[in-house]
Amino acid sequence: MGADERFGLNKGVRLMGPVQLDNGAAFAPLDFAYESYGELNADKSNAILICHALTMDQYVASTHPVTGKDGWWVNMVGPGKPIDTDRYCVLCINVLGSCMGSSGPASIDPGTGEPYAMDFPVITIADMVRAQAILLDHLGIDTLAAVVGGSMGGMQALCWASLYPQRVRSAVVIASAARHSAQNIAFHEVGRQAIMADPYWRGGDYYGDDTPPAKGLSVARMAAHITYMSEAGLTEKFGRNLQDRDAKSFGFDADFQIESYLRHQGISFVDRFDANSYLYITRAMDYFDLAEAHGGNLSAAFRGSQTRFCLISFDSDWLYPTAESRRIVHALNAAGAPVSFVELSSPFGHDAFLIDAPDMNRIVDGFLRAGV
Template sequence: MSDPRFGLARHIVLPGPLPLDGGGRLAPAEIGYETYGTLAPDGGNAILVCHALTGDQHLASPHPRTGKPGWWARMVGPGRPIDTDRWFVVCANVIGSCLGSSGPASLDPATGAPYGMAFPVITIRDMVRAQALLLDHLGIGRLAAVVGGSMGGMQALSWAATFPDRVQACVCIASAARHSAQNIAFHEVGRQAIMADPKWRGGDYYASGDPPAAGLAVARMAAHITYLSEAGLTEKFGRKLQGREAKTFGFDADFQVESYLRHQGLAFTDRFDANSYLYITRALDYFDLAEEHGGLLANAFRGTATRFCLVSFDTDWLYPTAESRTIVHALNAAGAAASFVELSSPFGHDAFLLESPTLDRVIAGFLGNGR
């Protein structure tokens, strides 16, 4: 169906309206996605990879806006841990986002103008339901595995809980079964930064062509700090000055770490929509898998035949190892087959996106067990 070496970019309008957890339905619902590898005649070699908050479907192919390699190009491809010579890999942009799937920037059929804040609030489970309809369209009834890190890990867990008969294996990396108060607090800082930008205009900024870039950049800066570790920041930047011999005694970016964060913030505004940031962070904050299953996390996995692999990193303070252990305990209580490993890395939460031979071996080994 696609050259194993390159992603095949695709786009569909899902048949029928998409029911939402918040009530109502989304119609039309569009999905941008990419595929890698070749689907087996029986459809049994499909793996769904779910992206994180600011990720997209450009998993292992160059990003069309930035030209940078796909966000997990080191993990997906011929001979790589998720081997496209063997697996047919699908990655879809989540609904609520801004890179081909329905979101606030999409046109509202009722008005002919972008939805803006009239777009319905969505949940992680809504994202998963949309992905299930996409897989129906592709003729994939059952997944060999669903894999994701961070918000992608939440989608993977939601897949296993919502469609247990469609998931043979689940890989959840650097994630959690619900968002903590601290996580919600950081997201609220980012949302308030966007909404305080005069250019936000209540979410109605598309016609102006002048989005709230300053507010979105600050939101990204605040979030980016949570993706790193103190040790990593200290090792990379310390208190080193940026291109100068002495402090300016002003408010320019005197320190390298300040310059780095400003660059991250500005670069982000070139590829992401501010309203989408509001919607997806809200979906993350609403995520609570136990709440969806009577208040007991084990209920989400009761009776499942899905195999689980949980991975955490010792310097990740956004989704620390304790969060993964909570999931493992629930899986054990539910009698599910589960393996768990905490990996050592200086890179904090972002470790799952960076070079990690140990993570590569864990994923390749776990998927290999399904032969």
């Protein structure tokens, strides 16, 4: 991949960095795959960075090349949308550690000519953000009009505002948290153990042939997917409805719609995601605790912040519940940072931020307009 500074779709660039990682090492080269929407203005002051979640990617508002599906936030990003590509140049970068073109465990290690696999360094959310800053340097973008993200994207947005307060004018943090809880870590650990229990995982060295640890990754995805939906939402959508049958089979087929749905979620995930990337990114999330480097004082992470913040949570989100957003708001208040916060009502649990939510769209729209 050569450097390519035009703005458009399907961009990629290799930079020599290196990025200084939290594990103490320096990492290079850095491949970045990113998408952009809208035009960068003359003084490069209208860029908005959207940070994606664990299993998402840079295809925020363009067709996914593997699944053929629409971008994952088309209701939010586009001409005349809340994140308006007529006014902003919107960037979304595949995170470090992922598998859609940016450097990750499936990338070729130039030192060996083989995929890194488990020799890829264990990274953190802050490492992802430092890498993104290197790409923005390369693109000549000094200051972001806004950094916006939901879930793990929100963690990156918080990290951006903490690490580079002078580079972030506004931050939008949706359905997120400033640290992973014991329960969050527990669910991720189940997923990692499921992957590593799959004999096809082979210590991570499965890239040579066409047999990745599909069953393990599928089980990991199924477990995680439950945490993305609310109990009430599952009951409303599936209840105890049977799948394509009038009566129970008295067997182990997918009798219930919820079983069929979960199996489909697991199987289809394998087609678009790399198992080792799942290990690395879940690890980065589990390691995330923004207050840790500040002696446990979260407000110290935002000391001297010049950023204005908007936080949104959803009442049925039990993965990153409202209490976690409130904790961040209290810390921002203590740091003297301007912050608006709203808890929205939704039956869709954590995934509410990915679903068309007019209230969320209105809030983001208003917040960005007020910041110009």
